[in-house]
Amino acid sequence: MAFKKKYAAALMTAALAVSLSACGAEGSADSGSADSSPAAEEEASQSAEAGTQTGGDLFSIQTEEVYPADGGDLIDYAADEQDEDARPELTTQIENLDDYDTIFVGFPNWWGDMPMPLYTFFDEYDFSGKTIIPFNSHNGSRFSGTIDTIAELEPDAEVIEDGFTINERDVPDAAGDIASWLDELGF
Template sequence: MVIDTFLESYDFSGKTLVPFCTSASDSIDNSLHIFSELAPGATVAEGLTANDEEEIVPWLNSLGYGADSSGNTAEETGSTENGTSGSNILIAYFTAAENSGVDAVASASYSEVNGEAKGRMQALAEMIQERTGGDLFSIRTDVVYPADGGELIDYAADEQAEDARPGLTSHIENLDSYDTIFIGYPNWWGDMPQALYSFFDEYDFSGKTIIPFNSHNGSRFSNTIQTIQELEPDANVIEDGFTINERDVPDAAGDIDAWLGELGY
């Protein structure tokens, strides 16, 4: 049998096996002994025989995995308080498209990815999530950024000249749960958006790994990685971040996979 061969091929000592199956008649309880016999060093959890999707969430909750049937991601709830994925990776990003008060398609900061209009940094963050399984976190501000491209550029320049600190309306409630933080942002006038300065002011990432990613119109990261190192001196800031011209964002998935592979993901 395929499962027997699989269990015999690997050493699961010290690991937890969580069996599940579908069946029109027999319960999985009748086959749990196979797992115990073929993987004697593993812990075999209570299995599930499921014929209905609604049975899965209560079962996961009973095992302590804290499944969230709502399917909400961090940027939808405005925080990572639920921590539903159990991941130690957070993917935080800022995009003007989600802070402009209009639909993404009306924002100068959007790209069309797989037929869906979304903020460029959101698109990149979701590609990273696809590979790493991390939690998404959208950096939201009390500032409503212009949707028009020209107006946004001017507004960003004014914010930078004033060294502004926009107020944040989304907050990470469980930062201690994460040891790796991907942080994404567009390059505005050779720097991070001022919202990122507010973000780094709010959180102490000491002892954590920060992995930057960004979009640009030719300036790549400029000096922003060094800036992050200065703002978070006790964090491990990876200098080999991912940077891409904003026009190439819709087709970035392959490049992101290759980059993450080089980083060990």
């Protein structure tokens, strides 16, 4: 696709998909860290769908932490990480960030905020001059203040405020909605 280099989308599956399941460029299944949770599978599915529809590359943010596979335990663990303002160490790196102008960042909304691995991700990379397009899944809180948080963490990037947000229960049937959103963005 002609726009792949100029408008490439490095799609980030974050936090829930961080250690629980790998969704690499070929959509591979397990990273070997922990069993995949339904929430991780939904986030990876949403990211893979956006990647397919944009022709972009898919990158999975992964950490050294092995997150609980049980949904309830995972949510409690995420709350503890937020309370500690944790910055889990990332085990995956983007080798060619300069090749991308547009970065789609997908994540689940945990306790009204981004997962802490995403904070590590934004701490480690400089997205100056790039366009960041957020999308997320939630259980009722939508984006909360996460788009503003991304803009604060990456002040020299253009952060699109019209991100795609969807209730986690609707992710399996989201392909049409994702296609419409990407079309509105010009992808």
